[in-house]
Amino acid sequence: MTKLLALIVEDDKRLAEIFSLALQKEFEIKVISDGNTALALLAELIPAVVVLDLHLPHISGEKILQKIRSYEHLAKTRVIVATADAQKADQLRETADLVLLKPISPNQLRELAMRLRPPDTVID
């Protein structure tokens, strides 16, 4: 049985680690720390869940979210925005599937990611 892919886009290494540890049991984790790489990977990969920071080097999280929403192949991808910017968080409540304001409880993240995971993504 193949785990679903969870893409963690976070430039803070500690948080990236925490999110990874929180989700590693249920998901295959891929951590990316800058926007360019994230966009490049997203052209090929089809993650079930993306945990997206907004303040990223090169390309902002919003831009990435926009791209995800524009890609046909990512139609089933669920995006959890994880940010410290309360203002931006508010603005993205419509486009993101979930917006979490930092500090984020790892347990909560895992539960929410599980709940958001599309049912038909369980593939072998």
Added chain:
Amino acid sequence: MTPDKITLLENQLAAPLTLQAKIDTINALAWELRYDDVARAIQLSQAARELATQGEFQAQPYQKGLAESLRNLGHCYERLANYDLALSFLHEALTLFRAMANPSEEGTILYLLGGTYWSLGDYFNALDYEFKALKLCQAIDDRLGIGKALNIIGLVYQSVGDFAAALNYFLQSLQTYEEIGLKRGQGDALSNCCEVCFDLGEYDQALTYGLKSLQIHEEINYQSDLGLVLVGVGRVSLALQQHAQALDYLRRALEISRETGNRYSELRALLYLGDIYGRQHENDLALSLLHQAVGIAQELGVQQELYECYQVLARVYKQLGDFEKALTAHEQFYTLKQKVLEEIASHKFKILEIASEMEAAKREAEAQRLKNIELEQAIAKRQRAEEALLTSLHQNTQLVAAINNLSSGVVVTDPNQPHNPLVFVNPAFTDMTGYRPDEVIGKNCRFLQGPETDPLAVAEIRQALAHKKVCKVTLLNYRKDGTPFWNELTVSPVFDAQGQLINFVGLQNDVTQRKQMEETLKKSEDWLRRIFSTISDHIYVTELTHTGQSVNRFISPTEALTGYPQEKILADWDFWPSTLIHPDDRARAAAQFQCFVRGESSEVEYRLTRADGRLIWVRDSGRVERDPLSQNVIVYGVVSDITARKQAEEALAKRSAELEEALNMLNGVIENLPAMLFMKDAESLHFTHFNKAAEELVGLERAEVIGKSDYDFFPQEQADFFVAKDREVLAKGNLVDIAEESIQTVHQGVRLLYTRKAPILDAHRKPKYLLGVSVDITERKQAEEALAQARDQALEASRLKSQLLAKVSHELRTPLGAILGYTELLQYGVFGPLSDEQQKATVEIIDSTQYLTHMVNELLDQAQLETGKVSLNIRSFILADMVNQVETKMNVLAQSKGLTLTTDIAAELPSTLAGDQKRLQQILLNLISNAIKFTQTGGVQVRLYQPDLAYWAIQVADTGIGIPPEAQAYIFEPFQQVDGSITREQTGTGLGLSIVKHLVSLMGGQITLESKVGQGSIFTILLPLNPIPEKTA
């Protein structure tokens, strides 16, 4: 008599004759010529007289010839009106004829003598000789003599005014002449009948006789008396109003009289012609003729014609308006007539004696003659009838003359005869009524009455007659021609010495004209009364006499003006000045009266108290004139009601005072206004007003400014600006605000003004002034600028603070995330199992991290709310769900402190509401957690309800420590807490209530607090009930 006879006699004279025959022939010729050629007749008679007494008759005169010549001379001189001479010749002749016992000639001489005496006015002798002549002639049956005597007797009666008797004798005479066919005699008699009928007023009869006489005179071509006949006929025509015929006769009469040298007939022709011309108002011609007539009358000594002349003259002068001459003529007329009447009266008396003597003698001799008997009866009757009148004539002939000349009609009745007949009427009665005396004497007066005569007036007269009383009535009577006239009649009884009623005397005046005038006057008075009744003005005419008396000559009705009737005013002279006039105004009215007394016109205004008590103002305007005769002052006054005008004046005065007050007030306001106020003339833009504030601001005295323009004080550019604005305001006609304009002042440098300019219009809605009000905004402007700067700075600071807070919050979150994350991972044994102490430590770390997170959230919220960055997310939500979520969260906290948490949602609230659910939860959580935080025992009650249609309310009540009043004021400010006594447990950011308040405000609601220390607090939030958005409903 005839030319043939004269020719025959002249022929006889030419032949040789005896002296006696010659004398006889001469005398015969003279006799024949005595009428037609008096001068020759005298010449011949004197020749005959000489022949009869000289030569062979010197010793013994030729009696017959002498007597005849004397007779001729007497007759001729009588014809020439030389009566004295005539008398002496005739008396001589009478003596001679008597001596010769020639009764025929004696008769002739007798009637000639009588005639001469008549001509002399000696009626006594005239009648004496004529009756002798008549007696003698009758004795010898000398018809000619009888005719002559009867004629002269008639003339005597006519002369004494007994016209009826005269007519009787003239008719006898005429009859006698007719019997003997003597034409000239008939002509004479007819002429006399004409005259006497005229005297009797029987003009038609007179004309008949006159025309017959004229016919005979013309027939026999008898020129000598033709003049007189024509005069007679002319006079009758005149009386009959046939003026054209009268003029014709009288002109012929004058011509013939002058040809024949008959002065008497010339005189009469002139008199009557003068009369006619006078009546025809040819006054100058009339005067000329009448003065000629007067000359002749004086020359002939004929009194009656003379007074007639004066009578006509008086009338003509009166017509000419020359009353002085008229009066003189009238006096002469009156004196003469009186004299004549006196003479007549005295003659008449004698004549009656003679007549009765004669009649007595005749009765013995000629008792059988009916004519004489009639005569006697007539005389006797007249004697009786006129006895009373004659007595009074004797007693007072002046009175009779006066009665006959009275312009008033006088009638006398005899109440002792049946039906109280008239016994006398005077000429004025005839003039007035048209009835001649002979028509009415013997009749009762009632013939004067007619259809319109007032029976009451007649009854009044009858009553007076019955009681022998005096009465005066005015009644409508009728003239002979049927025309009515108003007769003012006074009837008086006349008593004799014994007190017996003998007569009633009535005095009549034709007052028709006066009556008509009275009618006219009455009518005009009626008009006046109507006019006065239509005007409310009161009009008076007062006469002030020398003796200081005041007499109201006229006053118009006073009822309309004063409410009192005219009679009241008239009855009491003092009523007006001392009752009607207001006491305060009486002095003024009295002064006006004194003006009148001095003869000065005057006009005053005073108040009157009307009968109804109402006070009115009147103007009493009196114009003064002096009566030209009495020199009395006559005041013509009008009193008019001027109350309305006075009231208007008072209102105007009041209005003026009010205006002045208003103006004073306005001036005061303008002057003391703390703003600069100025006004300019709309045409010239020169200053007209400049208030104190303006003086202070600009630094110029108003005396320097008024009358000058902006160019006198300000730089060209500035003045141009001001004037341009002024013109704009005036052109537009409405106000213009100049938000800022700078002005160069004398002491304060350049000042900034806010100026409002407006046009002030005159009564014709045209700009009269330009009003300017300026406020010095220099300081305010500076303050505003400083304030704006400060605000900008504060905003900037706030923005920076919010930015900082956002930044801080953002920067804190990442490390907090790491702490929380790692701790949780530790707790869940991701990094290996933990001991109990370690496990406990992770809980503490997580707890602190959550507290820090909460604080960061609140700080962020606060910052965002302060900078307005929070926007509400309005959606519909289910109220019960929202409350349950909060309750679930809070129950744990409450139970941990042993407190109860109850929620109550009122049934009237809609289940679904619109709003920002998250923020509402935030509010509820804040309030409930606060309540739990400050409550040790008891519990927290949450109530949701709808106090009115527009709002819903959230109420959170606790039983906690409460908030002291001084703290209630700042409890909603950020970072504030009640005091330092809070425990660790109670700590918080101090931002909770501040955020709640901000959110409530953002939602359009409000929050209130009720609290008592030790008892608890109640927070109540009122929120508008938003409409539910359709999309999500």
